[in-house]
Amino acid sequence: MKRKLLFAERMLHGDGTVPFNAVIPWRIKGSILLADLRHALRKLQRKHAMLNAAVVYDEVAMPWFWAGGNEFIDIPVRIADRVSEDDWKKESIAEWAIPFDTAKGPLIRMVWIRGGDISEFIMVIHHCLCDGGSAMAILEELLLVLNDPDADIGKEKQIMGIEDVVPQEILNSRKQLIKSKLIGGIANLFLWLVPVNKKLVERKTDYMIHWKLDQGLSERLVKKCRDEGVTVNTAFCVALLNAFQSVRKAGFHNKVSCPVDIRRFAPQIKRDNIFAFGLMFVVSSDKDLDFFSDAWRMQKDIDRKTAKLNPYSTLMMMEESHSALNNFTKFLKYGKSTNDCMFSNLGRIGIAHQYKSFEVETIFSPSVIGPLGNTTTMITSTYRGQMDFTFIASEGFLPYEDALSIKDKMMDIMSAL
Incomplete structure (x- = not known):
């Protein structure tokens, strides 16, 4: 391979x-x-x-x-x-x-x-x-x-390139090719022209805060969000932004970025395909609205942005931008952070818990940390009916005491719904 x-x-x-x-x-x-x-x-x-x-x-x-x-x-x-x-x-x-x-x-x-x-x-x-x-x-x-050592887990049909993800009619579309080259060229020029800091933000100590909600509260939050016509993900984004605003005050950017599973939009990528590409949208809160009024407003914004996500166009544009990779990486590493946090919700993990010789008591929400700018990330998932949270950051971007306060404030908001 x-x-x-x-x-x-x-x-x-x-x-x-x-x-x-x-x-x-x-x-x-x-x-x-x-x-x-x-x-x-x-x-x-x-x-x-x-x-x-x-x-x-x-x-x-x-x-x-x-x-x-x-x-x-x-x-x-x-x-x-x-x-x-x-x-x-x-x-x-x-x-x-x-x-x-x-x-x-x-x-x-x-x-x-x-x-x-x-x-x-x-x-x-x-x-x-x-x-x-x-x-x-x-x-x-x-x-x-x-x-079961003899379990049949099949054989992955590997993704060997963009042609295994993007349908041929789109990949060969003259209009799409021109658009991808044009956007890629503009992005390359922007990244070459935009000034960035010459010195990295000092990350200092990386840390993790982890907690779980009990099953009763987890179920109540799901029901409340369903009754109000918003997703749990949207409600968490509103609560997270409100918590950041309460704690960070002048340091609040009012932006949370949310990754989206590309498999929702590109059926060529199967559930068991090993693949690292994701889509993203950014949301902000409105301090003049009450919680669910803001959640309804944000839900409409998310639905609108999600409808516009185009994995094929994005992949093609990025593949036209390889020459800009170093500038893009430099921009992410040295550019001034304008996001408060990345928030990723894996949703319900549908993995069995009872096996012949062992039981999976829990699956903790994953964590990931890398060198490309602000490390502040919250990841949540639900397993066996319990919502689980992993909050990752670095002292140089978000002091540990602030992170603890944000976690507590966010949970106070969600518990009061």
Whole structure:
């Protein structure tokens, strides 16, 4: 398997020396053998060639994913003794800072925090390899094979390039090609002209705040939002922005960016495809409206922006912008942050919890941190009826005490609905 990195993958990969790691932790109760874990990981590699890949460069310094057929690179498994139920947080934060050797591969590794009857596992994947949707699909397959070593998890039909995502009639459209080249050229010129700081913002200490809602409150919030005609995602965005405004005051930007799963718009990308490209929209609050009036206004804005999302046009435009990659990366790293936070909602995780020799007690919301500007991110998901939150940031962008206050204020707002 050999294929060029797409624009977004190149951006996330960088030069391969700086960590940009997605960290997916979960907790099990029961018994798993190391041999069974290694067998399951190898079976994942047989299905997904990308889990066996390294990044190599051609004669013009273009990076390619490369995997050598039936020659497998072992997925590393690091075992740590479980001392407390919070060890997974410490290990997750440690894994943010450990770079992959992308030239050797693989771009995935495991941490097993091994206890007696309770263990946590952390799957670490380079973000250039996959998004949250891909990570959940990989986790589900891993659990299936841990439960039954002979389980049939199929074979991935790999995405080998933009032509496997964008329909041929769009890819070959003269109008679309001209539009993509024009927008790509304008973006390139803008990025070349726009001034950026010559000095990076000092990130200082990275940190994570994690919490769960009990099942009763989780269900009540879902029902309340349904009754009011807004999504839970929209309500969380309003609450998050209100919390940022209350705590940050003059430092409040009134902007939250929200990633959108590209699979909603591009059916060519299957649930089990390993793919890292995402879509995005930005929302703001209106301080003059009460909570649900603002949520209704925001919901209309989100629906309008979502309807305009075009993965095919965006992919084609980005693929015309490879020459602007260095300027774009510099803009993200050195440019002044105008967003308060990125908010990502994975929604309900539909992974089974009961298996033959173990039970998945919980799947924690993933975390991801990278070098491209403001690291402030909140990720939420729902598993076994409980909403789960992971709030990631760096002291240089958002002081830890402010983050704690934002978390508390946001939960006060949601609990009062």
